[in-house]
Amino acid sequence: MRDQILTDTPIVWTIAGSDSGGGAGVQADLLTFADLGCHGCSAITANTAQNTVEVVAINAVSTAVLDSQLQTLQRDLFPIAIKIGLLANAEQVLAVADFLRTLKGLKPVPVIYDPVAVATSGSGLTEGDITAEVKSHLIPQCDLVTPNLHELEWLTQMKIGGADSILSAARQLYIQGGAAVLVTGGHLQLRPGEVSDLLWDGYKADWFIGREVQSENTHGTGCTLSSAIAACRALGYPLRDACVVGKAYVQRGLRLAANKHIGAGAGPVGHYGWPLELADFPEVLVPGETRAQDYGLNTQDNMQPRVQGFAEMDSRKLGLYPVVDSVEWLQRLADQGVRTLQLRIKDPGEGLRQQVEQAVAIGRSYNLRLFINDYWQLAIECGAYGVHLGQEDLQAADLAAIQSSGLKLGISTHGFYELLLAYRYRPSYLAIGAIYATNTKDMSEQLQGVQKLARMVALLPDHPLVAIGGISLQRVPEVIATGVGSVAVVSAITKSVNYKRTLAELKALLEDKHAEVEPC
Numbered sequence: 001m002r003d004q005i006l007t008d009t010p011i012v013w014t015i016a017g018s019d020s021g022g023g024a025g026v027q028a029d030l031l032t033f034a035d036l037g038c039h040g041c042s043a044i045t046a047n048t049a050q051n052t053v054e055v056v057a058i059n060a061v062s063t064a065v066l067d068s069q070l071q072t073l074q075r076d077l078f079p080i081a082i083k084i085g086l087l088a089n090a091e092q093v094l095a096v097a098d099f100l101r102t103l104k105g106l107k108p109v110p111v112i113y114d115p116v117a118v119a120t121s122g123s124g125l126t127e128g129d130i131t132a133e134v135k136s137h138l139i140p141q142c143d144l145v146t147p148n149l150h151e152l153e154w155l156t157q158m159k160i161g162g163a164d165s166i167l168s169a170a171r172q173l174y175i176q177g178g179a180a181v182l183v184t185g186g187h188l189q190l191r192p193g194e195v196s197d198l199l200w201d202g203y204k205a206d207w208f209i210g211r212e213v214q215s216e217n218t219h220g221t222g223c224t225l226s227s228a229i230a231a232c233r234a235l236g237y238p239l240r241d242a243c244v245v246g247k248a249y250v251q252r253g254l255r256l257a258a259n260k261h262i263g264a265g266a267g268p269v270g271h272y273g274w275p276l277e278l279a280d281f282p283e284v285l286v287p288g289e290t291r292a293q294d295y296g297l298n299t300q301d302n303m304q305p306r307v308q309g310f311a312e313m314d315s316r317k318l319g320l321y322p323v324v325d326s327v328e329w330l331q332r333l334a335d336q337g338v339r340t341l342q343l344r345i346k347d348p349g350e351g352l353r354q355q356v357e358q359a360v361a362i363g364r365s366y367n368l369r370l371f372i373n374d375y376w377q378l379a380i381e382c383g384a385y386g387v388h389l390g391q392e393d394l395q396a397a398d399l400a401a402i403q404s405s406g407l408k409l410g411i412s413t414h415g416f417y418e419l420l421l422a423y424r425y426r427p428s429y430l431a432i433g434a435i436y437a438t439n440t441k442d443m444s445e446q447l448q449g450v451q452k453l454a455r456m457v458a459l460l461p462d463h464p465l466v467a468i469g470g471i472s473l474q475r476v477p478e479v480i481a482t483g484v485g486s487v488a489v490v491s492a493i494t495k496s497v498n499y500k501r502t503l504a505e506l507k508a509l510l511e512d513k514h515a516e517v518e519p520c
């Protein structure tokens with residue numbers, strides 16, 4: 001294998017059928033890859049003859065023709081991710097499974113399989129039954145399978161009637177093949193107007209709730225979704241982020257193509273670039289919300305009802321937001337005129353309450369926006385301005401108590417999925433990190449970068465957002481260029497050889513009149 005030359009643009013393959021009508025299959029896949037910033041390659045399994053109203057022929061290629069495409073691609077254009085669509089017969093399934101086994105032995109590659117076997121019209125798309133080969137050979141080589149409800153029934157032989165049966169079947173499919181399962185919900189609305197997908201990755205079930213779009217142009221949605229997920233995986237997005245961005249990309253395509261007329265039947269879903277509007281993104285179902293019952297959740301008696309809506313910040317832009325680990329640092333920075341601060345004590349020792357009390361007293365006398373990290377009970381008891389919690393704290397903390405005490409709440413997020421999840425609580429601000437590599441905390445698996453930050457800021461232009469992680473004085477300009485209104489820093493200040501000078505430079509870059517605390 002040669003070293004990859006085109007390293008700037010991730011290479012994604014589709015192994016799928018050509019749709020002569022241009023709405024689905026390889027044609028939809030390549031449009032999707034290009035739209036999301038990837039270079040697409042294709043290995044065509046079948047030259048289907050179809051238009052928007054009929055599938056006339058499948059025209060499978062021989063396994064030799066398929067294999068020659070795969071081997072040729074592998075020699076020069078090694079994939080960062082692969083999407084698999086229509087495999088036209090059992091021989092092709094076995095050939096692709098064998099190829100993937102060898103390829104993945106060279107380098108791990110995420111493989112997303114959209115198990116296309118029957119067209120929405122009901123006509124079979126394969127030559128003969130491929131069920132056994134798919135289940136025993138192909139799915140074990142895949143990382144994610146994206147069946148719709150018919151395909152889920154086909155692969156599990158289970159009758160799907162509601163949320164519980166969707167989850168049971170997804171679990172069974174996972175146990176059979178070891179791949180995560182994203183069940184797409186286009187064929188069954190569990191609640192009116194909601195088109196929801198279930199992700200089961202062997203550990204956690206997540207419902208991604210989308211809004212129904214009235215459109216005839218739905219052809220190619222499954223192909224487009226699985227390709228968008230493959231593209232996002234190639235761009236380095238974790239599975240859950242890839243799924244929510246993929247769903248948003250399809251939603252945008254449905255919405256913007258709704259009034260187009262292409263052909264007499266089901267026209268193609270559109271391909272309109274990166275989704276930047278929150279309305280296209282699914283809502284992540286949160287435990288404890290009323291409608292979770294309809295999605296088979298909230299079955300435990302001790303489930304806390306969801307709390308939503310925390311005290312609002314006085315400004316969308318908090319400007320400079322130093323995070324420090326002692327009352328001494330707090331005092332120094334307050335003396336220098338910093339107005340938003342966080343006390344983050346990771347090694348509490350004996351006098352934790354006393355430190356929080358002292359911090360709150362400083363906060364009061366300098367009129368600070370003072371957040372206490374982790375210790376939400378102490379923050380409430382001592383009357384802090386706010387509390388900052390991580391994702392893992394959301395289930396454990398008493399959010400109702402934080403809300404009723406009137407404290408502001410900041411929540412950490414690490415990517416699109418967590419951002420959407422945390423936003424469901426409508427906290428006072430959302431933190432996004434780690435933007436860059438940092439020595440302050442091990443965040444190596446959760447680096448976001450400024451491009452992703454900009455895309456997340458675009459989703460919530462009016463909500464207070466804070467960027468954190470590895471932000472130095474030199475990096476501040478490119479961070480604020482994303483539109484984020486607040487920048488949290490630890491080592492840029494606490495490890496500076498001259499913190500007063502660094503602080504003055506940071507403030508000059510970050511603070512404008514909107515970032516000041518309004519006088520009480």
Ligand SMILES: Cc1ncc(COP(=O)(O)OP(=O)(O)O)c(N)n1
Binds near residue numbers: 323342390410433
């Ligand atoms: C502003 C801000 N953003 C993120 C964090 C991280 O908080 P958390 O996820 O709770 O992790 P720890 O800080 O507890 O390690 C933060 N503290 N502040």
Ligand SMILES: Cc1ncsc1CCOP(=O)(O)O
Binds near residue numbers: 434441471
């Ligand atoms: C607490 C925390 N949460 C995400 S990154 C981070 C550390 C930020 O520290 P630094 O500004 O020194 O990189």
Ligand SMILES: [Mg+2]
Binds near residue numbers: 374
């Ligand atoms: Mg914390």
